[in-house]
Amino acid sequence: MNNVFIDVTVLEPRMKHPTIFDAFDNVAEGAAVVIHNDHDPKPLYYQLLGERGNCFSWTYLSNGPEIWEVEIKKNAKNSETVGEIAAKDMRKAELLKKLGIDFCCGGKKSLEEACQEKGLDVLRVKNELEEAEKKPQTGPQLDFNTFNLSFLADYIVNVHHGYVTQYAPIIEDLAHKVAGHHGANNPFLVEVYNKFNELRCELTTHMKKEEQILFPSIKLLENGGTKIGFETINDPIFMMERDHDIAGELMRDIRQLTSDFQVPENSCNSIKMLYYKLEEFENDLLQHIHLENNILFPKAMAMEKK
Numbered sequence: 001m002n003n004v005f006i007d008v009t010v011l012e013p014r015m016k017h018p019t020i021f022d023a024f025d026n027v028a029e030g031a032a033v034v035i036h037n038d039h040d041p042k043p044l045y046y047q048l049l050g051e052r053g054n055c056f057s058w059t060y061l062s063n064g065p066e067i068w069e070v071e072i073k074k075n076a077k078n079s080e081t082v083g084e085i086a087a088k089d090m091r092k093a094e095l096l097k098k099l100g101i102d103f104c105c106g107g108k109k110s111l112e113e114a115c116q117e118k119g120l121d122v123l124r125v126k127n128e129l130e131e132a133e134k135k136p137q138t139g140p141q142l143d144f145n146t147f148n149l150s151f152l153a154d155y156i157v158n159v160h161h162g163y164v165t166q167y168a169p170i171i172e173d174l175a176h177k178v179a180g181h182h183g184a185n186n187p188f189l190v191e192v193y194n195k196f197n198e199l200r201c202e203l204t205t206h207m208k209k210e211e212q213i214l215f216p217s218i219k220l221l222e223n224g225g226t227k228i229g230f231e232t233i234n235d236p237i238f239m240m241e242r243d244h245d246i247a248g249e250l251m252r253d254i255r256q257l258t259s260d261f262q263v264p265e266n267s268c269n270s271i272k273m274l275y276y277k278l279e280e281f282e283n284d285l286l287q288h289i290h291l292e293n294n295i296l297f298p299k300a301m302a303m304e305k306k
Helices: 013-026 042-052 082-088 090-098 111-118 122-134 149-182 187-222 234-257 269-305
Strands: 004-007 032-037 056-063 068-074
Touching (some): 004 013, 013 068, 042 234, 042 269, 082 090, 082 111, 082 269, 111 122, 149 187, 149 269, 234 269
Parallel strands (some): 004 032
Antiparallel strands (some): 056 068
16 A cells, blocks of 8 residues: 655646646555645645545645645545534534544544544444444434535524624633733633634634625525636635634634633632633534534535536
8 A cells, every 4th residue: 555755846837736636546545645845735625625526535744834745545435534424413423522533624534544643443433433323312403414505504604603703702801801810820821812812803704704705605506606706616615614724723722721621620710611611612613613614515516516
């Protein structure tokens, strides 16, 4: 099972993508094409996804600012990604979250790769996923896969964008007060405030771009429109997924700073409330990104391709 290494910088521009596609088509399942480039090759990801389907994982080995190296591994046939697993069954999504497996920004990875990264026994995880599927559903369950794209986009705006709009300023204000009162003795609380402030600003801009540009374009596409303002719907989706990566990284930083939201002993009520609201915010953000990365965006790209 041999990997193929391609130095894209030495290829003629017209030969770059064809060379990579040819190499990917000819590697064995489980093997990878590793590309070396002088800029982020993420547009290639969307072209590969559009033309070959969700049959590969995309892992940055080096991520700039001067050198980018990406491992493009060909998944085994019928191998589901963790994003697809989570999209089909919320019980399994809850288990993946409990195990610390990222099915949102990292949703394109196979279960085997995700388990390897976390140091988990993949057979044990598969057994746990099977057991999760046997558990009865608790309360009414929304099958997001059955939503048409316009309705799903509106659901995301009303539920998840609405949550951020309502609660992000409240949490930011609370984090600011906690940092002001306790930051001198606990400098990490100042960093928590700074990270959340950056996250709120990032999400505010991100949501406007979705509501004013991407989501109307998806609705137009679903209703038979042909002029959406870009050459392909992949272009704005690429930008939104990059935003998701940034937001996910900021949220992971906050989780690390707060020791997985474990409230220190003898903490005041304000710190307890802050930790509680931060974890609640993370839960909403994970679901928000999951619905877009793993359901809305792939369906929109598949619709445009047809």
